[in-house]
Amino acid sequence: MLLCAVIAPAAHSDELTRDELNFFETKIRPVLVRECYGCHSNKAGNVRGGLRLDSKELTHIGGSSGPAVVPGNPEESWLYNAITHQDYVMPPKRKLPQQVIDDFRKWIEMGAPDPRVTNIAEIRSSITADDIQQARESFWAYQIPVRQSLPQVENNSWTRTDIDRFILSKLETSGLQPADDAEAWQVLRRLSFDIVGLPPAPEQIDSFTAAWNIDPDGAVADTVDRLLKTEQFGERWARHWLDVVRYAESTGREVNMTYPHAWRYRDYVIDCFNDDKPFDQFVQEQIAGDLLPVSTDQQWSENLVATSFLAIGPKNVNEQNRVQFAADVADEQIDATTRVFLGMSVACARCHDHKFDAIPQADYYALVGVFRNITTYFGNPPSEFGAFSGVQSKRNSSLIRLPVGDPNPYDKSYSKQELASLKQEMTDKLQEMAETRRNRGRSTGTDAKNAQRNRIRMNNELANLSGQLAVVDASGNPISYCMGVLERDAPANTKLLVRGEIDQPAQVVQRGFPQVLCSEPVEIEADSSGRLQLARWIASKENPLTARVMVNRIWQHLIGQGIVTSTENFGVTGHLPSHPELLDQLAVQFMESDWSVKTLVREIATSRVYRMKSTFNEQYHDYDPDNALVWRANPRRLDAEAIRDAMLSISGEIDFDRPRGSEVAKAGYTRVQGGVLGNPRDIARKAFERAANNTRAASGPGSRPQFRGPAGRPFQRGRRGGMGPAPEEIARQVTNQLDMENAKFRSVYLPIVRDEEPRSLEVFDGADSSAIIGQRESSNTATQALYMMNNRFVIQQSTSFARRITEVSSIPAEQIDYAFLLAYGRKPTSGERSATSSFLRAFSPSASYRSRSVETLAALCQSLLASAEFRYVN
């Protein structure tokens, strides 16, 4: 489809009055031409600071600092700032006469009437209303899902649920038969990992096997119900959702600033899944939680936290141009909203009509109108000393104060003395900065470079201090904040941008939603941005995609691949559903069950399809190599979180208590550099000082200090001869801060910093937190094997695993059995038992069989953890 740009002269000058026109032409334009165009004009070929004053639109967009003119507001207009020689000095060599300055002030206060409107009048789309109507009527994903009649099957006895009938029907049509049921322990292991992300305990395996032998259906149903009631269900399924919503605790990109309050959203998602919050409500809260009517402050706070969904995306805070930054943030929000909830990408219509789906460019800008009417909060509030920021963090933001503060606040509090000390430090730094500025220009060469470095350092220190002061009240108690969005007061439509360029505006587009998904034209009230309406429309039964997309995600996590394998693309270029009737049926059931995720999980997990074996069948494979018809269970590698959690669970070290906040929250608002939260040099210096102090304290008279590293290994003697952590050990603690190898809590609570994901997740294809990930990759690489062989976390867990075994039994055969049961969910075969015994003897030939040390058993345990069977669910 071709995009037709209609270029036409401006029809009118935005209806200026004669007086306004005269004022501009006599008082403003001559000054702009004479004094400004030389350096700030396209025609002059000179656009210093990115500022162009050629047209009304470009003047309003402004340059790197912001809009040159804000109609009606001289104080916010950089042009006025510059000509009054405040922060900028314009013209550079002299000041304009006061009369001219007054004219500009008056002009801005008049609303900056300007006849120099851009010539592009209208962009016409090649996607016509008929095209949209046709797509709406013909494409499967744009039809509202309807309840399907159950298909007839020959092997009725095999089926347990409606799901089985739909799957079996297709298999029979193709001449295939479903695989047999898996072994009891396999089914339990599958259920356990799928629902709570943890392996079953040995006693659970025993009781399940006993129940299975009597009544397999009842055993499965009871186990599913039990697992759904645990807190671990929310932790497991929240992680799936966090993948999709690109959850992270930092901005990413060139200047990676932390989001110290993102963890509230993580906890909110976990609680929602545990509470089985209706999915439609869950959707609405995330898109428009700040606008939803509430009856309690607690509910209001929760809804505000939910809007973090729109604020946690990656951001280029180093962006020079404010307007560009705002456009990029809105684009990211639109992309996330449409792909996460609707399984379709609208964002490519930012620059042109969608190439394949019936989404004209105007539809994108209709959504931009909805999202540009919000303010996004993702940074740190100003302190009483003002707003400070690091040198490279140009686009700052505040935070939302929660209506209900934490009863037990996580964030750091300060005593009155500490607070006074911080304020004094701030004052001193400000004075130091002032002194440095006074002295600038007096130094040359190396001194000048040092002075510049000093200024940058002081800038950063001021930003850090201000950041600390900003988040506590006058008594030093932490204020409860969240990220999120809030509505602005005056909703407005936006202009379509030619090729998505902010300086190429075309016609104004009314706020609205993608037409192809709307059976009825959408009317948005003039006094409303339409965001609440959008949230309700997305979460409604009239929306053809929302329920289908979520059902497909849940199916994928339980069965191994989606009914639509392109989970984020239900459009024309996406894959067709393998079982469209089943998808519709499940979508309808999902909506009718009050959008209950737990009900749907139960429905799928108790089906016969779910418990099939994963046995390979060459003949069937030739016919259906992708297993699209689901003739067997899909063997799956555990995801990164499940592998780490399983190791902790098997070793008995796992801590099921939810940690407060996160490592990022502890560090506060700071820049991430070199995998370290804050300035690596400062942190290393403090770590060395702390280690030195500890050593001195422990080396008191008569004491014989024992220095041990995180793995229980003794520290080496320091370079200067004193006992203490070796420098490399301290360096490791600093540089591996985000890996958190000593943490025992579940993996969902590990710090997720963009581009610096913990090693334990990264090596096993953890989700890229800068992208919307509906389906993770599942690789099998040498680095994974090396990680399992050498990583100190794995070694720690293997040792604990071995200790656990020795505590249960001292009989070698029982120890081996127990190790297999914990790691694989089954006992070893006779061949495995024999091979294991041989391994132990060979590993420790000098030790007697009975006096085998924990170290030897730890080697066995590590081998089990490093094996493929441990990492796979069959």
Added chain:
Amino acid sequence: MKYTTPIVAILSVALLAVTCSAEPPGGQRAKGANGQRRASGGQRPGAGADRDPKQMVARMMNEFDKDGDSKLNAMELTAMFASMRDRRGSGERPGAATGRTPGAGPQQRGPGQSGQKPAGNRRRGQNGDGKPAKAGGQAPKRPVAE
């Protein structure tokens, strides 16, 4: 010791120095490097350069000639230069009311003091979209019940 004759000359030099400080650090303004943003805080030191020099001299005499002999002695002159130095550092317009927090450093401005734009790294407290941010964070408005 009185400096009767050089007063005007010194003031002129001082004014010239103030005006020159609008140049970039190092005093080496590249040709055509017009209008680059000053990294130093506050208003341009020469913000008052367009004022009538006679008025400035009169105001300074009024302010620093403590003994009222229409001349500045060494102490008075020292006080005047110290004052000028402080103003340069703070970017304060001579005689302008700043509404500064008592006891605050010369660079300090409270947030939300209208008409003043923090400079250097202390740009206006903004949200990412350029809207002014409030100290202590944004208090949300409770949604209206339907």
